[in-house]
Every structure is written in C-alpha cells, then in structure tokens.
C-alpha cells in the first residue's frame with residue numbers, strides 16, 4: 224500500500240532485539256516475509272559497520288509499529304542489536320544521525336516526532352532498548368543532535384571489548 228510523502232510525519236527507531244553482530248538484513252527480511260508482511264517491515268536497516276540498507280521503499284506503508292496507526296504516518300528505521308543488553312556501534316549511531324537529519328529535512332519532520340518505538344502512544348514494547356532509547360531522547364534534547372556523552376560511552380565500550388580480547392590472547 225502506498226505511503227504518500229505528505230503522510231510521513233514521524234520517524235520511528237527500532238532495534239531487532241537480537242544479537243547485534245550476527246543479525247543480518249537478509250535474516251530479518253526472511254523472518255518478516257515468513258510472518259506474511261510481504262517484505263522487511265522497516266524502511267531502513269543500519270548494520271554494525273554503519274551501512275544503511277534500504278528496506279521497503281519510502282513510499283510503501285511499513286510493518287513496524289501498529290500502535291497509534293504509526294505504520295500509516297511514519298518511516299521505520301531498525302538497528303540490529305538487543306539494546307537492552309548491548310549498545311549500538313559508533314558507526315551505527317553516526318549513520319543513524321545522518322539518516323534522521325536527511326529524512327527530517329526531506330519530509331519536513333520536526334525533531335519532536337523522532338521517536339523510539341516504546342514512546343509511541345499505545346505501544347507496549349522495550350524497543351529500541353534502553354541504550355538506543357537514551358540516544359533518541361538525547362537527540363531530541365540536543366541542539367545539533369550530537370550527544371557527546373553517548374560517544375564517550377561508545378569509546379569506553381570499544382576499549383573494554385579490546386581489553387577483553389587482549390586478555391584472551393595473553
């Protein structure tokens with residue numbers, strides 16, 4: 224079904240609720256098709272290395288958020304990962320920021336309408352996970368959308384992972 228550009232008033236951010244580094248676009252797409260959704264439910268999917276993959280086209284109604292009839296008035300963006308227990312990569316967040324800014328300007332969407340799935344009225348979900356939701360909330364609060372504390376947290380996370388790997392080798 225067609226989603227006319229003037230109907231697009233929100234951007235909804237999701238996580239896949241599955242492991243960040245092993246969840247592929249193809250796997251999510253296959254799963255959504257198996258549920259009878261015709262295609263991947265999201266319009267965009269951002270891989271851990273920051274690659275933005277096109278899901279269903281921007282002029283198709285998505286299958287990502289039934290609450291508040293959001294599918295009929297939004298685009299859905301998914302970052303693979305379970306952000307209740309892990310954090311998005313720096314590359315994912317930096318691509319997310321670019322994508323959000325591009326879509327906000329293309330469809331004239333105000334920052335207040337960039338929402339985590341759980342923030343949609345009537346939604347009952349942990350999506351997009353605590354760490355990504357925090358980023359989304361900070362994005363709306365920041366003048367230029369950059370949240371330095373989140374970036375610092377990411378760098379720390381990378382360092383901790385590197386130290387863990389070193390410990391395994393030594």
Ligand SMILES: [Zn+2]
Pocket residue numbers: 236237238287340348350351
């Ligand atoms: Zn979601």
